[in-house]
Amino acid sequence: MKNAKSLIVGNWKMNGLRQDIDQILAIGASLKENPIDGEVVICPPATLTALAVDAVTNLPVKIGGQDCHAAKAGAYTGDISAEKWKDIGAKYVIVGHSERRESYSEDNISVRSKAKAVLDAGLIPIICIGESLSERDSGETLSVLTKQVRECVPEEAKKGSIAIGYEPVWAIGSGKTPSVDDISEAHSLIRHVLTEEIGDRSKVTPIIYGGSMKPSNASEILAIDGVDGGLVGGASLKAEDFLSIIRAS
Numbered sequence: 566m567k568n569a570k571s572l573i574v575g576n577w578k579m580n581g582l583r584q585d586i587d588q589i590l591a592i593g594a595s596l597k598e599n600p601i602d603g604e605v606v607i608c609p610p611a612t613l614t615a616l617a618v619d620a621v622t623n624l625p626v627k628i629g630g631q632d633c634h635a636a637k638a639g640a641y642t643g644d645i646s647a648e649k650w651k652d653i654g655a656k657y658v659i660v661g662h663s664e665r666r667e668s669y670s671e672d673n674i675s676v677r678s679k680a681k682a683v684l685d686a687g688l689i690p691i692i693c694i695g696e697s698l699s700e701r702d703s704g705e706t707l708s709v710l711t712k713q714v715r716e717c718v719p720e721e722a723k724k725g726s727i728a729i730g731y732e733p734v735w736a737i738g739s740g741k742t743p744s745v746d747d748i749s750e751a752h753s754l755i756r757h758v759l760t761e762e763i764g765d766r767s768k769v770t771p772i773i774y775g776g777s778m779k780p781s782n783a784s785e786i787l788a789i790d791g792v793d794g795g796l797v798g799g800a801s802l803k804a805e806d807f808l809s810i811i812r813a814s
């Protein structure tokens with residue numbers, strides 16, 4: 566049973582130049598002509614975000630940031646606060662992506678602070694969680710996910726909107742994906758723990774899968790009970806690929 570709305574997010578990571586705004590325009594034009602029942606979000610690199618927001622005016626695509634600082638403003642060279650994302654018209658912010666956890670030593674507590682900052686700014690955090698390969702191999706997947714949900718989801722999520730991105734770290738950019746049963750089990754566990762944490766808001770919280778989602782496997786993954794959408798990296802860069810994933814939802 567699906568209660569939460571469908572949410573498909575394209576995370577461009579550190580890819581894309583000004584000319585690639587055309588990909589966003591193509592996605593938006595297609596969705597305007599043939600709307601879907603759900604939300605499509607693109608998170609381009611920070612250099613393109615304001616341009617992307619302007620490009621999607623009157624198109625059914627939302628724009629998001631890929632990370633934020635937990636503070637509103639201050640002497641934090643190179644960082645971007647949730648308030649700044651709001652100021653340029655972004656609607657979502659990814660927090661806790663495993664690439665940030667690894668490169669910048671972000672832990673669950675800092676992810677929680679960032680998610681709180683996004684909610685305080687009136688935006689929607691996409692809170693990323695997921696087990697590493699060694700955690701999976703040692704049978705710790707469900708306990709790792711439980712701890713991540715408990716520690717990363719802030720109190721404010723009882724009132725505001727959030728999304729959870731389940732991304733097994735070993736599936737990101739690797740071409741490997743978990744089995745349908747494994748994805749289903751993980752999403753069901755995440756929903757259960759989320760309900761313990763935020764009560765009924767859990768029912769309307771999209772829990773989306775990320776990790777090597779592509780046109781050839783999107784229908785199968787997106788049809789899994791408990792999967793409310795996708796968090797797509799490499800296959801979101803070209804309008805044709807991303808649209809075929811969106812249309813599979």
Ligand SMILES: O=C[C@H](O)COP(=O)(O)O
Nearest residue numbers: 576737738776777798799
């Ligand atoms: O944020 C997106 C994920 O890290 C998935 O990336 P990928 O689709 O390239 O595996």
